[in-house]
């Protein structure tokens with residue numbers, strides 16, 4: 001599909017645990033979106049801790065890459081149009097900056113612009129446990145029109161691998177961005193192979209086995 005007809009999505013990766021989500025999401029988005037990528041300095045620190053792949057594995061998914069200090073980049077302006085921004089994973093520090101409209105790096109500025117332009121902003125927050133500051137900040141972003149989508153995966157689709165867990169969460173992120181897809185199983189729809197006993201939705205607790213490797 002030519003890039004001009006694709007939805008333009010901004011993906012920001014910040015320094016919270018959860019880089020398999022970022023890589024999986026970027027892989028999914030690159031196939032049907034024009035992906036604009038910003039990785040914070042702390043984001044790269046955590047990437048190097050959590051992912052055995054070189055940074056190019058993430059960078060190569062993007063149509064355009066910006067540094068967090070580039071406050072003159074297109075996503076810093078509301079006149080540059082896009083169809084949604086996702087911060088995945090979103091640290092508590094970036095959550096705080098966005099909740100308080102700081103705009104002091106490109107990620108925080110782009111998120112602020114996304115909210116003021118009434119475009120979809122999804123924050124895939126990752127921290128546990130949460131203090132009252134985190135919770136208040138989540139409420140502020142929600143009140144401003146953003147979506148808090150915590151990186152808390154479900155297990156009802158019977159994941160077998162870390163990749164299965166990441167894909168399911170990323171499917172929910174695509175839903176929140178209003179991107180139509182059939183990339184992940186949905187409850188109540190027969191996308192799972194019903195002949196494969198390991199992939200049947202659980203009828204009772206005794207049948208559940210955990211095979212995460």
Ligand SMILES: Cc1cc2nc3c(=O)[nH]c(=O)nc-3n(C[C@H](O)[C@H](O)[C@H](O)COP(=O)(O)O)c2cc1C
Pocket residue numbers: 013014015016017040041042043045046049090091092093094095126127
């Ligand atoms: C290995 C590692 C894991 C981290 N995990 C988290 C996390 O899960 N959640 C979080 O809020 N901060 C986490 N941090 C701390 C953030 O990286 C730190 O607050 C940083 O300032 C966030 O900056 P950023 O939002 O600009 O990326 C982690 C740091 C490191 C080094």
